[in-house]
Amino acid sequence: MDRLPWKLFLLCCLATSESSAQDLGQTQFICKSVPKDMDLCAATMQNSGPAEDLKTTVMQLRETVLQQKETIMNQKETIKELTSKLSRCESQSFPAAAGPGGRRPGAKNTMGDISRGTAETLAQLGHTLQTLKQRLENLEQYSRGNNTVQANSLKDLLQNKIDDMEKQVLSRVNTLEEAKSGSRNDSEQRNRVESTLTSLHHRITDLEKGGKENRPTDKFQLTFPLRTNYMYAKAKRTLPEMYSFTVCLWIKSSASPAVGTPFSYAVPGQANELVLIEWGNNPMEILINDKVAKLPFLINDGKWHHLCITWTTRDGMWEAFQDGVMRGSGENLAPYHPVKPEGVLVLGQEQDTLGGGFDATQAFVGELANLNMWNRKLSITEIYNLATCNSKAPAGNVFSWMESNIEIFGGATKWAFEPCRSAN
Structure with missing residues (x-):
């Protein structure tokens, strides 16, 4: 064959x-x-045929396994770092929070919760609790001198609540340290803590009022000790439509690199209707309808300063005064745009949404007092009288600095204040 x-x-x-x-x-x-x-x-x-397909599949699975292995290693490093932070947090009894960041006003708030990690969040809560405890100690001294039985009873109740809060914070640290991984409903936990702190603050404020009935209702200051997205104050009433205005306030801060947002006014459809802000490495700015003017203020020296800004819609003319002296002026700031009514005035935070959307990097850190607003341009003499505490100084006819006009949230504190005496 x-x-x-x-x-x-x-x-x-x-x-x-x-x-x-x-x-x-x-x-x-x-x-x-x-x-x-x-x-x-x-x-x-x-x-x-199928054998080649099987070989390709095996190679892909092998590559996936390697990627997962790398991911696991990264997660182990993250867990290790978190454990270290929690240990430092517990050993140092809640140190103060870190410094600020920076973000353009009106940008999308990507922080959601407090975006600095669990350890720093707990540190902020611890600092707030210490502040409230200090206020209670002051009230205790007052009640000893006045033999106020009711004040003592309420003080003891508040003290017990603060002790319970401290236990909750420590319990939270222990829980996170044991778990080391896995998601937690931090938002729900934070909301409960904020609600309790706000309730404590209101009750302490009521107790302080009971001991200081004769104190003028405008002789107080607000203190924002930490850069958070939950400490703020809010005006109980909105502003009217304004074709001109003057806004004045006393301010004290040593925050670096910027003091944050002393106040912001948002209306439906425009979060930056009227904002005073100093963020990042930028100078202080006044925003009207998202239009910006840079202000020649230098205030973050830890001393009290009196600031005034005037504005008129015609040609967008503005003037800036520090400690009774004009430091700068300009024009074309939101010309012929009246400030809209029916908005929300917030102290200490910049609004990204109406009444909310706060970002801790833009929060005010320091002390505020005597914020007043008029729907007209004050004269140079009137502004000087305000800065020097002259008895002829006018009171704000649009917003006046009165305890009954302001609500406080998130643990911001309130103290007695005498403008010119404190500034000296």
């Missing part, structure tokens, strides 16, 4: 069914003739 022009080779390939994992044991043999001179390895690869 003549030699056949084709030589037969038996190629045995393992084929894996793709239908289910139970078919892994099913195999079949595939036999195919190939030319005599063809490379057997090439023929095998060319005709492998």
